[in-house]
Amino acid sequence: MTDRADASFKKPITVALTGASGAQYGLRLIDVLVAAGHEVWVMISKAAHMVIATETDIELPAQPQRLAEALSERSGAQPGQIRCFGREDWMAPVASGSGAPSTMVVCPCSTGTLSAVATGASNNLIERAADVAIKERRTLVLVPRESPFSPIHLEHMLTLSRLGVVILPAAPGFYHCPQTIDDLIDFIVARILNQLGIEHSLVPRWGEVGDKDE
Ligand SMILES: Cc1cc2nc3c(=O)[nH]c(=O)nc-3n(C[C@H](O)[C@H](O)[C@H](O)COP(=O)(O)O)c2cc1C
Secondary structure (H helix, E strand, C coil): CCCCCCCCCEEEEEEEECCCCCHHHHHHHHHHHHHCCEEEEEEECHHHHHHHHHHCCCCCCCCHHHHHHHHHHHHCCCCCCEEECCCCCCCCHHHCCCCCCCEEEEEEECHHHHHHHHHCCCCCHHHHHHHHHHHCCCEEEEEECCCCCCHHHHHHHHHHHHCCCEECCCCCCCCCCCCCHHHHHHHHHHHHHHHHCCCCCCCCCCCCCCCCCC
């Protein structure tokens, strides 16, 4: 398999799911990016697999090739549109500035991964890919979820924000009058897509929300 992006898809975007609550945000993001025609490069941490098993009825294998097949089936991706990389696949393109896509999203982002990214730990491929994004001054969006945040979490977020990393907490608003959990998920996914400059109609933008009395 080549490390190059497939020209038949829009630019690749790296999506990493780590072990914070809210796996549905990341899974929905993958589906939406696939539907938008992007190539999606996916990494799912061991803890994220536990969260997915706890929070959803979705069964995902850990082995990268089988994971890619399972995610492709879920999202209706074309062959080759989703690629997955393992925890220590240091030869994956995301491990190097010369091969990594220009955009990476960690969604959801555990406070553990947040800490590792803030300190440049690079102990697994997700952390390394985020480190590459920072050193190459590329777009990196982290979607942390914890409550409450400790001073440690807040300091890491401030450090990263000052480096240009987008800290986009999984904190959906309610002003679009969500009726379902899917509406809440789409609120966050829409915010991520806004950061990536990807057009969508998941939720109305501010100013487009109709008057409820109309
Ligand atoms: C069901 C479940 C829910 C969790 N929720 C959170 C959470 O919301 N935020 C968080 O930072 N960690 C959460 N954790 C703990 C992380 O998964 C744990 O710290 C793990 O080491 C993170 O590893 P990773 O960053 O490599 O995915 C949760 C774990 C499980 C099993």
